[in-house]
Amino acid sequence: MKVIENGVCAAIGFKAGSIHCGIRKNQTKDDLALIVSDTICQTAAVYTKNKVKAAPILVTKKHLINGMSQAIIVNSGNANACNPKEIENAELEAQCAADYLNMDVENVLVASTGVIGQVLPIEKIQDKVSDINLSSENNSNAAKAIMTTDTKEKTVAVEFKMGSVTCHMGGICKGSGMIHPNMGTMLAFITTDCKVEQNVLQSCLLDNTNKTFNRVSVDGDTSTNDMCIVMANGMAQNEVFEKEVFDQVLHFVMEELAKKIAADGEGAGKLMTVTVNGVDALENAQTLAMSVCSSSLVKAAMFGADANWGRVICALGYSGVEFDPELVDISFKSNDEILCCESGKGLDFDEEKAKSILLQEEIEIICDMHSGNESCTCWGCDLTYDYVKINGDYRT
Amino acid sequence: MKVIENGVCAAIGFKAGSIHCGIRKNQTKDDLALIVSDTICQTAAVYTKNKVKAAPILVTKKHLINGMSQAIIVNSGNANACNPKEIENAELEAQCAADYLNMDVENVLVASTGVIGQVLPIEKIQDKVSDINLSSENNSNAAKAIMTTDTKEKTVAVEFKMGSVTCHMGGICKGSGMIHPNMGTMLAFITTDCKVEQNVLQSCLLDNTNKTFNRVSVDGDTSTNDMCIVMANGMAQNEVFEKEVFDQVLHFVMEELAKKIAADGEGAGKLMTVTVNGVDALENAQTLAMSVCSSSLVKAAMFGADANWGRVICALGYSGVEFDPELVDISFKSNDEILCCESGKGLDFDEEKAKSILLQEEIEIICDMHSGNESCTCWGCDLTYDYVKINGDYRT
Numbered sequence: 177m178k179v180i181e182n183g184v185c186a187a188i189g190f191k192a193g194s195i196h197c198g199i200r201k202n203q204t205k206d207d208l209a210l211i212v213s214d215t216i217c218q219t220a221a222v223y224t225k226n227k228v229k230a231a232p233i234l235v236t237k238k239h240l241i242n243g244m245s246q247a248i249i250v251n252s253g254n255a256n257a258c259n260p261k262e263i264e265n266a267e268l269e270a271q272c273a274a275d276y277l278n279m280d281v282e283n284v285l286v287a288s289t290g291v292i293g294q295v296l297p298i299e300k301i302q303d304k305v306s307d308i309n310l311s312s313e314n315n316s317n318a319a320k321a322i323m324t325t326d327t328k329e330k331t332v333a334v335e336f337k338m339g340s341v342t343c344h345m346g347g348i349c350k351g352s353g354m355i356h357p358n359m360g361t362m363l364a365f366i367t368t369d370c371k372v373e374q375n376v377l378q379s380c381l382l383d384n385t386n387k388t389f390n391r392v393s394v395d396g397d398t399s400t401n402d403m404c405i406v407m408a409n410g411m412a413q414n415e416v417f418e419k420e421v422f423d424q425v426l427h428f429v430m431e432e433l434a435k436k437i438a439a440d441g442e443g444a445g446k447l448m449t450v451t452v453n454g455v456d457a458l459e460n461a462q463t464l465a466m467s468v469c470s471s472s473l474v475k476a477a478m479f480g481a482d483a484n485w486g487r488v489i490c491a492l493g494y495s496g497v498e499f500d501p502e503l504v505d506i507s508f509k510s511n512d513e514i515l516c517c518e519s520g521k522g523l524d525f526d527e528e529k530a531k532s533i534l535l536q537e538e539i540e541i542i543c544d545m546h547s548g549n550e551s552c553t554c555w556g557c558d559l560t561y562d563y564v565k566i567n568g569d570y571r572t
Numbered sequence: 573m574k575v576i577e578n579g580v581c582a583a584i585g586f587k588a589g590s591i592h593c594g595i596r597k598n599q600t601k602d603d604l605a606l607i608v609s610d611t612i613c614q615t616a617a618v619y620t621k622n623k624v625k626a627a628p629i630l631v632t633k634k635h636l637i638n639g640m641s642q643a644i645i646v647n648s649g650n651a652n653a654c655n656p657k658e659i660e661n662a663e664l665e666a667q668c669a670a671d672y673l674n675m676d677v678e679n680v681l682v683a684s685t686g687v688i689g690q691v692l693p694i695e696k697i698q699d700k701v702s703d704i705n706l707s708s709e710n711n712s713n714a715a716k717a718i719m720t721t722d723t724k725e726k727t728v729a730v731e732f733k734m735g736s737v738t739c740h741m742g743g744i745c746k747g748s749g750m751i752h753p754n755m756g757t758m759l760a761f762i763t764t765d766c767k768v769e770q771n772v773l774q775s776c777l778l779d780n781t782n783k784t785f786n787r788v789s790v791d792g793d794t795s796t797n798d799m800c801i802v803m804a805n806g807m808a809q810n811e812v813f814e815k816e817v818f819d820q821v822l823h824f825v826m827e828e829l830a831k832k833i834a835a836d837g838e839g840a841g842k843l844m845t846v847t848v849n850g851v852d853a854l855e856n857a858q859t860l861a862m863s864v865c866s867s868s869l870v871k872a873a874m875f876g877a878d879a880n881w882g883r884v885i886c887a888l889g890y891s892g893v894e895f896d897p898e899l900v901d902i903s904f905k906s907n908d909e910i911l912c913c914e915s916g917k918g919l920d921f922d923e924e925k926a927k928s929i930l931l932q933e934e935i936e937i938i939c940d941m942h943s944g945n946e947s948c949t950c951w952g953c954d955l956t957y958d959y960v961k962i963n964g965d966y967r968t
Contacts, residue, residue, distance in 0.1 A: 228889035228897040228916075258885060258897070260917045292882025293918030400886055472868070472959075480964030486688025489654060490796055493624035501624040501654070520624075521656045522689030561957050563868075568876030 177425060183315035183331035186346035187369035189214035189411040192314045194321035197304035199253035199290070199297060206321035208301055210308050211365055212247040212277060217407035219245040219285070220378040222385045224402040230257030231266035232286040233403060239270065239282050243374035245407060246283040248365055249273040249305070250322050252350070256288040256296040257400045265296040276306040287363050289324055289350060289401055319348040322363055325566055326350050330436040336425045339416035343370040347429050349404075351392075351437030362389060364404040364433055371410035372422060380423045381406050388430040391462065391554040392438045393470040404430075438555035439538075443562030448478050449540040449555055452492075456548035460497045465554040467495035468541060475559035478539060483508055483530035485516040488541055503546040510536035573821060579711035579727035582742035583765035585610035585807040588710045590717035593700035595649035595686070595693055602717035604697055606704050607761055608643040608673060613803035615641040615681070616774040618781045620798040626653030627662035628682040629799060635666065635678050639770035641803060642679040644761055645669040645701070646718050648746070652684040652692040653796045661692040672702040683759050685720055685746060685797055715744040718759055722746050726832040732821045735812035739766040743825050745800075747788075747833030758785060760800040760829055767806035768818060776819045777802050784826040787858065787950040788834045789866040800826075834951035835934075839958030844874050845936040845951055848888075852944035856893045861950040863891035864937060871955035874935060879904055879926035881912040884937055899942040906932035 185192050190213050194206040221240055223233050239245065249269055256262050256269075266286050274281040288296070319329035333346030349364035385404060406426070439447035450469045455461035468474055471491040477484040485506040492504065506517040510533045516525050533539065581588050590605040617636055619629050635641065645665055652658050652665075662682050670677040684692070715725035729742030745760035781800060802822070835843035846865045851857035864870055867887040873880040881902040888900065902913040906929045912921050929935065 226886060226889035227891075227893075227895060228885055255882070258882060258913065258916055258918055292886065293913065400889060476960050476964050479960060482964065486651070486654060486796075489624050490622060490688065493622035493796060495623075497623075499623060517654065517689065520654055522654055559960055561960050564872050564875060564955055564957050564960060566872075568872050568878065 177334050177336045177428065180333045180335050183319060183333050183346040183348045184211050184365055184367045185312045185315040186333035187344040187367045187409070189369060189409050190367045191310040191312050192318035193308040193310040194314065194317040195304050195308045198300040199251055206317060207251055207253045208304060208308070209250045209318040209321040210247060210273060210310060211318060211367065212310055213367070213407060213409045215409050215411065216244050216246050216283060217409045218372060218374040218377055219243060219405060219407050220374065220381040221403055221405045222381055224400060226400050228258065228400045230255055230288060230401040231262035232256055232288045232401065234263065235266040235270060236285045236287065236403065239285055244283065245285050246279055247273055247277055248285045248287060248405060250287040250363065251301060252289050252322050252324055254288060254290040254294055254296050255292045255401045257292045259293055259295045261295050265298045268298050269301055272302045272305045285405060287403055289322065289363055292400060315348065322348065322350045324350060325442055326440055328440050330433060330440065332429055332432040334425060334429060336421065338370055338412070338414040338418065338421060341412055341414040343412040343414055344368065345370065345425050345429050347433055349433045349437060351440060362402045362437060364389070366406040366429060368406070368408045369410065369412035370408055370422060371412065371414050372408045372417060376419060377406055377408055380426050384423070384427050384430045387427065388434040391466065391552070392434045393466060393554065393556045435555050438557055441557035442566045443560040444557030445479060445560050446558050447538045447555065448475070448557055449538070449553060451540060451551065451553045452543045452545065453551045454545040454547055455550045458550045458552060461550045461552035463497050464492050464495050464543065464545070465552045467491045468543065469554040469556040472559055475556065478534060479558035479560050481531050481534035483514070483516055483527065483534060485522070488543065489517060489520070492543060499545050499547055505544040505546070507542045508533050509540040509542055510538060573730050573732045573824065576729045576731050579715060579729050579742040579744045580607050580761055580763045581708040581711040582729035583740040583763045583805070585765060585805050586763045587706040587708050588714035589704040589706040590710065590713040591700050591704045594696040595647055602713060603647055603649045604700060604704070605646045605714040605717040606643060606669060606706060607714060607763065608706055609763070609803060609805045611805050611807065612640050612642050612679060613805045614768060614770040614773055615639055615801060615803050616770065616777040617799055617801045618777055620796060622796050624654065624796045626651055626684060626797040627658035628652055628684045628797065630659065631662040631666060632681045632683065632799065635681055640679065641681050642675050643669055643673055644681045644683060644801060646683040646759065647697060648718050648720055649686040650684060650690055650692050651686045651688045651797045653688045655689055655691045657691050661694045664694050665697055668698045668701045681801060683799055685718065685759055688796060711744065718744065718746045720746060721838055722836055724836050726829060726836065728825055728828040730821060730825060732817065734766055734808070734810040734814065734817060737808055737810040739808040739810055740764065741766065741821050741825055743829055745829045745833060747836060758798045758833060760785070762802040762825060764802070764804045765806065765808035766804055766818060767808065767810050768804045768813060772815060773802055773804055776822050780823050780826045783823065784830040787862065787948070788830045789862060789950065789952045831951050834953055837953035839956040839961065840953030841875060841956050842954050843934045843951065844871070844953055845934070845949060847936060847947065847949045848939045848941065849947045850941045850943055851946045854946045854948060857946045857948035858950070859893050860888050860891050860939065860941070861948045863887045864939065865950040865952040868955055871952065874930060875954035875956050877927050877930035879910070879912055879923065879930060881918070884939065885913060885916070888939060895941050895943060901940040903938045904929050905936040905938055906934060
């Protein structure tokens, strides 16, 4: 497996494109994107578990009943959720893409991200969709067009062998606020030219969602609009298919996207990786790691480069998982590593060294529970002034 | 029932006092307090549900096996948690109070709040405890001495009739960060001269903890040290006892303390009350209200006085409770009230009016699920720059 460029356009037969259609006020930012395959794709998807599901989720689900699609239309700037015309407009959004691309509307999926509760200005989308220039060079434009408060475009692609055939897989995503297990305000679109059956694709996607996106926390909020879609057009024409290889590649692509989302959480100054080792069951390891990763107090301490391991053990303690506090070790790691708590008791550690470790851009909190062989790693970010600033007046 | 002054000293036979013993560096802030009854008290307590329990919790639990106590010693500045001498020092802390007060050590309870993981400087407590001046006028000193990042002392007292006898009940507490259901970094001490059996006291305390302190969220973190203790010395000599009356009074005292904790959450600019009406079951109403109350995105929006009801419906949606989004109404209320979402859809409301409502110091978010007759009210605060600042370098 080799990391390459070009995100969703890396796989054979995929094109993308974007435009500013006018949903956003800022004319320099595109707000409408298309991802299109030359041929029909086996398609898998996972959606938000929020009880309040936005219309694009419902329409995409309906269009995916047969497990096939050929294009995705995505807008930013408006979530098309909780407004009187949401279903109608989500269907019209798919329809105008279908008209432009000259395909059946059932093969077009829809995604939206942005403010909840305002009617989508569908006529702006209808007016401009056919001006989108589709090209296999436009990955970056599409990646930018789906951003909301993200500060960086998020894209990854790899090349891998399936038997003797070279295949490709790539993805783009957007994250930022409302990021928490069961999909935060997160849209992720992954394309591959590998030939794979829909049921295999769906099961690999589900499994890897649990191991990647569901291990990211920015602020504990889960939005109404999240989805991750994988489209596989089979154009690499691989005759053999090894599930293990495919699964590994998908895992890599999704983990890279997940980490990019964590590192670019709203206002985030640093990527915080939390690893919990020595747990009796994987599920418990994940609960413990997510509890630390989601703690506002831990996140604020990381912002302040304060090796406040007391907040870490405290977050382990209220996770709901049973453990013996007297077995717990806690370290902080980046360019160097320091053990601050051993067997549940604080050590007299070098505060200056701890500070310099925590001042790095990527830091890791490592907990060893000494109670088993399971481990779990989760990703989050620090809690900063900017998080509060961004979310104090997002709508205005 | 009438609100009076004097907190834990309002009830007959209770005295309090405090001193600066040197745990804190700031010499103008007391860090050691005593609350003492003239006679032995029926005593009830509830503790943190964190798996990591600090030594003062363990020692207090042990001393309370018989349900009796006569004094509480409390220090701030050091949580006496997760350090090699915690149990030994918690016992020594109780012992030095017992020596000074000339009572059995089993009748002395211990509480600590502050930084986790550092050895308690017990000799400072031992040196100074006997200099504490005990008086029924010293409630405010004790209330101040237990503060950490609290900005206001928290105290309440009432006078009430039990049969023909006038009884009193009062309390002090500390809150600030790490406040969440199942007791945050919260210490609360309540005293009464009403005669009440220990098992009744314990059941009223448990019940009201669920209805008050467990409905407060500042940041979702639950600490290792929290406890609420109620001491009843019976000195009012009431011969009749009406449980309903007692329960109401205790509820009032605990709710007032809970609201003071929410309003003075770390960095809080305003008290945020969340009421969810029209739910099928009380437990579901509480889950829904706490989900809104705990959402960082809702809290940040309230800081910005932004009527972002989309985040409210979103937090209802990921609470885990089943409901029909198309029935949900959401309003914001303070000096005035505005309906922003009706039947799950956004209304075209007056943004200026909404802003002026949310600029008040006490605001309410009201959700009606139109699915039943149960309601629940929870309390929290906005998420501000100051929360991040305070928690970015708490230890330093």
